[in-house]
Amino acid sequence: MDHPPLVEEIVGAFDSLPDQLQAAARYLLDHPHDVALLSMREQARQAGVQPATMTRLAKRLGREGYDEIRALYAEAMRGESAGFAGKAGAQVARQKLNGDRALASDMLATLGAQAANLAEPASLEALAEAAKRIAAARRVYCLGLRSSHAVAWHLHYILSMIGDKSVLLDSVGGTGGDRIGRAGSQDLLVAASVRPYTRQTVELARYAAGRGVAVVAITDSPVAPLAQVAGLALVVPTDSPSFFHAMAPAFMVAEILGALVAGREGDAALDALQRFDDQLAAFGVHLKSRAPRP
Structure with a gap:
């Protein structure tokens, strides 16, 4: 949520609140979407307080009851945009209350849980199917712009180590997308974009799909623009x-x-990697480790 309600009021009153109300206040700051979507009883359970504590917090914040707070958060969620500034304001407020270590810990815990979710059977099946399609394609076009550029580039780099069929659509000089015009029904586009979605990525994916190119999307929702094309x-x-x-x-x-x-390519990938190693050695790309001095 870009602009959660009551952030200034909560931060301003926080130090004067009893422990239980502080726990409830932290919940509002840390879980703004849940405030809008979950029942008061469930929020209290997750915050580790009694439901009456949520009502007491609402009254300390000048509201008639907790339903009024939930309505404020629901309205904010309906009107949220994809901007970064409002999110930064909410982060600053939480970081001020909880400290740098707490934010770092929360981020690492979130990333750990997200990695675990990727190991679920449905996700593993999708990964295996995507690898099968990439391996079978005549040529693979990798596309990712702005924050998703590193995703596309990393996939392209690995594929370029094991063969020569990967093409990075990197938009250097504004012409990166031109090469998709050479793609056909035997080729595949891997396109990455997450919210806020990059317009050019979606447009290029739609163009490719219209030419009969298979599209694999790396995105954040089954109903994201790329997911609808792929x-x-x-x-x-x-x-x-x-x-x-x-x-x-x-x-x-x-x-x-x-x-x-790489695993699916078998001996062909091994031969390509040996040539790659030989090239790196010829140019002295990597530092060689030295034996420690006695």
Whole structure:
């Protein structure tokens, strides 16, 4: 939620609140979407307080009852946008109350849970199917712009180590998308974009699909614009306690896909990797470790 209600009031009153009301106040700051969606009783349970505590907090904040607070949060959620500034304000408020270590811990805990979710059977099946389609394609076009660029680039880099069929649509000089015009029904586009979705990525994916190119999407929702274009969508979580959406899960998906495709390529991948190693050695790309001095 970009602009959660009552943040200033909660932060201003926090130090004067009893422990139980502080626990309830922290819940409002840390889980604004849940405030709008969950019942007061369930929120109290998750906050570790009695339901009456939520009502007492509402009255301390000048409201008639907790339903009024829930209505404020529901209205804010309906009107939320994709901007970063409001999210940063909410993060600053939580960080001021809980400290830097708490924010870092929350982010790491969130990322750990997201990685675990990617290991669920449905997600693993989708990853295996995507790798199968990538391996079978004549040429693979990798597309990701703005925060998703690293996702596309990493997949392209791994694929370029094991073969020569990967093309990165990187928009250098504004011409990166032009190469998709050479793609056909034997080719595949892997496109990555999460909310806020990048217009050019979605438009290029639609163009490719219109030409009969198979599309695999790495995105954050089954109903995201890319998911609606793609024949197969790999859905990654992006929720984060930070103002910035989490990109680590999408990056992990790219890395897993590269490894799976390499395994499917078998001896051909091994031969390509040997040539790659020989080239790196010829140019002295990597520092060589030295034996420790006695």
